[in-house]
Amino acid sequence: MESPDHILVVDDDAEIRTLLRDYLERSGLRVSAAADGRQMRAVLSRTAVDLVVLDVMLPGEDGLALCRDLRARGAAHLPVLMLTARGEETDRILGLEMGADDYLSKPFSPRELLARIKAVLRRTRALPPGREPASAAATLAFGAWRLDTVGRHLLDAAGTVVALTGAEYRLLRVLLEHPQRILSRDHLLHLTQGRDADPFDRSIDLLVSRLRRRLRDDVREPRYIKTVRNEGYVLSTAVAPQVTLRSTAPTDEPA
Missing domain, CATH: 3.40.50.2300 (Response regulator)
Incomplete structure (x- = not known):
């Protein structure tokens, strides 16, 4: 039980x-x-x-x-x-x-x-870490970054790990699943938090701001997450799913 x-x-x-x-x-x-x-x-x-x-x-x-x-x-x-x-x-x-x-x-x-x-x-x-097959774990590559969907963290071009909170991971995962497509704040809030926005809800804007800092994305000339005035946000780069071979041995990484 x-x-x-x-x-x-x-x-x-x-x-x-x-x-x-x-x-x-x-x-x-x-x-x-x-x-x-x-x-x-x-x-x-x-x-x-x-x-x-x-x-x-x-x-x-x-x-x-x-x-x-x-x-x-x-x-x-x-x-x-x-x-x-x-x-x-x-x-x-x-x-x-x-x-x-x-x-x-x-x-x-x-x-x-x-x-x-x-x-x-x-x-x-909804996207629990470690549930993908150990031999075929998806990595989503975009620009100079990769998102490890098992470890739920970012890797930069040098392979340095950038930790994400659960909310940051869910927002980035949604954007990567809908590349080059404008997503409204209401749609993003529904997809990532399962609720509707009230007129003064700024949670998506705050999460986008945090993600931009993680991605070292210049808010004045963003390369990855662009704001579309009166419409929402768009991930402006292409996304390439990758398959990474992983050992089935247990790891000592924290949950």
């Missing part, structure tokens, strides 16, 4: 932690809870977690700093759903910049949180 997904709720409000733990567990999930960054790290050090629900307003290190730390420590593929105060657009923007996969404004209903959790997990697992 498949084990339930393990969710870590990080919030300094004990009442919210209890409410979410009870609701999510009744919905078939396994739940751990933490009140701050120290407790969060303690949980992550002793058990595997499938997704972190992380409040922005925390004592000591806030949620933005903790999200940035998770990404810096190699947890690029651990989904993070951030909880922000209603109307705090700055928190949402910074959360996405730090590598969060989604955000939800307080107050919210537990039912909506559950739906967001399931959507993020579906997106994360």
